[in-house]
Amino acid sequence: MSKQPIGDPAPIDGSIPSESLRMFTTSERGFSAYVHVPFCTVRCGYCDFNTYTATELRGFSRTDWAGAIIKEIEFSNEVLFSTQNGFDADELSKSGTDVGNEWQHPLQSVFFGGGTPSLIPAADIAKVISTLARTFGLEPEAEVTLEANPDTVSAEYLQTLVTAGVNRISIGMQSAVPHVLATLDRTHNPENVRIAVDLAKATGLETSVDLIYGAPGESLGDWKQTVQEAIALETNHISAYALIVEEGTKLHRQIRRGEFQPPSDDLQAEMYEYLDAELTQAGFSWYEISNWAKTPKHRSKHNIAYWQGDDWWGYGPGAHSHIAGVRWWNVKHPAAWSERLSNNLSPALQREVLSEEQIYEEGLLLRSRLIDGLELADIKPEAHPAVSELVSEGLLTKEIISEKAQTGEKETTGERLVLTLTGRLLADTVILRLLT
Numbered sequence: 001m002s003k004q005p006i007g008d009p010a011p012i013d014g015s016i017p018s019e020s021l022r023m024f025t026t027s028e029r030g031f032s033a034y035v036h037v038p039f040c041t042v043r044c045g046y047c048d049f050n051t052y053t054a055t056e057l058r059g060f061s062r063t064d065w066a067g068a069i070i071k072e073i074e075f076s077n078e079v080l081f082s083t084q085n086g087f088d089a090d091e092l093s094k095s096g097t098d099v100g101n102e103w104q105h106p107l108q109s110v111f112f113g114g115g116t117p118s119l120i121p122a123a124d125i126a127k128v129i130s131t132l133a134r135t136f137g138l139e140p141e142a143e144v145t146l147e148a149n150p151d152t153v154s155a156e157y158l159q160t161l162v163t164a165g166v167n168r169i170s171i172g173m174q175s176a177v178p179h180v181l182a183t184l185d186r187t188h189n190p191e192n193v194r195i196a197v198d199l200a201k202a203t204g205l206e207t208s209v210d211l212i213y214g215a216p217g218e219s220l221g222d223w224k225q226t227v228q229e230a231i232a233l234e235t236n237h238i239s240a241y242a243l244i245v246e247e248g249t250k251l252h253r254q255i256r257r258g259e260f261q262p263p264s265d266d267l268q269a270e271m272y273e274y275l276d277a278e279l280t281q282a283g284f285s286w287y288e289i290s291n292w293a294k295t296p297k298h299r300s301k302h303n304i305a306y307w308q309g310d311d312w313w314g315y316g317p318g319a320h321s322h323i324a325g326v327r328w329w330n331v332k333h334p335a336a337w338s339e340r341l342s343n344n345l346s347p348a349l350q351r352e353v354l355s356e357e358q359i360y361e362e363g364l365l366l367r368s369r370l371i372d373g374l375e376l377a378d379i380k381p382e383a384h385p386a387v388s389e390l391v392s393e394g395l396l397t398k399e400i401i402s403e404k405a406q407t408g409e410k411e412t413t414g415e416r417l418v419l420t421l422t423g424r425l426l427a428d429t430v431i432l433r434l435l436t
C-alpha cells in the first residue's frame, strides 16, 4: 500500500539513466499514466494510502492540485523527451525510431486513483486529461478510469467526466452490509452504490466495483450478501481484496487493543472460493488474482499494465513510477510535492535502478498473478524442479501454447504455467518456491 520502499536518492533534475531512456523510447511496451488524488473527506480505519483530510493538508488546497499535476506532466515530458536528457535523437532516428513530437507510444491507459478522485471538480480532471493527451497522445482505445466514492457522484458530474474523456469508473463499494461498512469506517450509504452504478451506466461509462473481504466481524453470510448484491449491479468488472491490516492504521491499533479480532486466513480463503465460484457462475472470469471481468475486452488495461511490467509515470504526491527498469516514488506530502514542482525540481524522493536479477524476480512475481501466467521458457532452468512439484501439488497447471511463427511455416510451441484456484490462494508461497 502506501509504505515506501528504501532506495537511492533520486536525481533532483529527474534524469533517468540513458540506457533506460533508450529502452523506453525504443521498446514496444505500453505506456500508462497514474494520477494520484491525495484527498479524502475522512480516513477509513484500515487505509494507509497516501491521502489527507482537509485538516492534514497544511496549507495545500484541493484547488492547487490540477495546476501542480499539469506541472509534473510538463516536467515528465522534459525528462522523457528532452534531448538534454541522455539519448541521442539523431542516433535514434537513424535506427528508425521517431522521438519527441513524433512519439510512437501514446498512452494506453490513464488511471485517476486515490484518495478520492471524485472529490476533484470534473473541469480539473478535464484539464489534466487534455494536458496528457496533448503531451503524449492517447491511443484510440485508451482506457481512462476514475475511482469514485458512491456518495460523491451526480449525473452532471459523470457527464462532464465523459465529455473530458473518462470512459471507466471504479466505485468503492467494499461491502453491502451496514455493520461491515461501519467496522471499516465507510461513511457511504450502501444504497448509493446502486444509484452511482446506474447513473454511470446511463452516461455510457464502463463500471467496476471494489470489494473488501475479511473485515473483523464479517461472517461468511455477510460476504455472501455482498457478493450477490455486487453481481446484481451488473457491472462488467469486479475487484475484490482481502483486508490487509496495515501497521499504523486505526484498525491495527483496534486489533492490538483487542477490540477486534484479526481477519482469519481460513475464512478469507473460504470467502475467496465463494466469490470466484459465484462470479464464474454469473459470467465473469478471473484475469488477475483480485480481478474478474465479463469478457477479455472488459479487463482493466491499466491493471494489466502494472502486472506485465509496462512503463508508467505516476503523477502526484507519493506516486510511484516505472520506466524501463527504473522505479521511483514522489515525496508524500502534497505541499512538499507541489513546492518542488514550483521550483522546477523533480518531485521524486528516492529511486531504484533494478538489476537483471531484480527484473527477472519482479517479472515472475507480477506476471504469475495473471491468467496468462508464466512461460516455462522464461523461468530459469534451476527452478524447473520446483515447477514440476508445484504442478504435481495442484498449485500450477501446465498448458501447451502453440503459435505459428510469422512465416507460417515454422511452428513454435511452449508451455505456460497458470495458477490454479488453490495456487491463487497460496500465490505468495508459489512465487517464493519459484525464486528459491
Ligand SMILES: C[S@@+](CC[C@H](N)C(=O)[O-])C[C@H]1O[C@@H](n2cnc3c(N)ncnc32)[C@H](O)[C@@H]1O
Pocket: 046, 047, 048, 049, 113, 114, 115, 116, 117, 147, 148, 149, 171, 172, 173, 174, 210, 211, 212, 241, 242, 243, 244, 245, 246
Ligand atoms: C485506496 S482506495 C481508493 C478509492 C476510494 N477512495 C475508495 O476507498 O473506494 C482503492 C481500493 O483499495 C482497497 N483498499 C484500501 N486499503 C485496503 C486494505 N487495507 N486492505 C485491502 N484493500 C484495501 C479498497 O478496496 C479500495 O477500494
Ligand code: SF4
Pocket: 039, 040, 042, 043, 044, 047, 048, 049, 051, 114, 115, 116, 149, 172
Ligand atoms: S476513502 Fe478510499 S482512499 Fe480514502 S481513506 Fe477510505 S479507502 Fe482510503
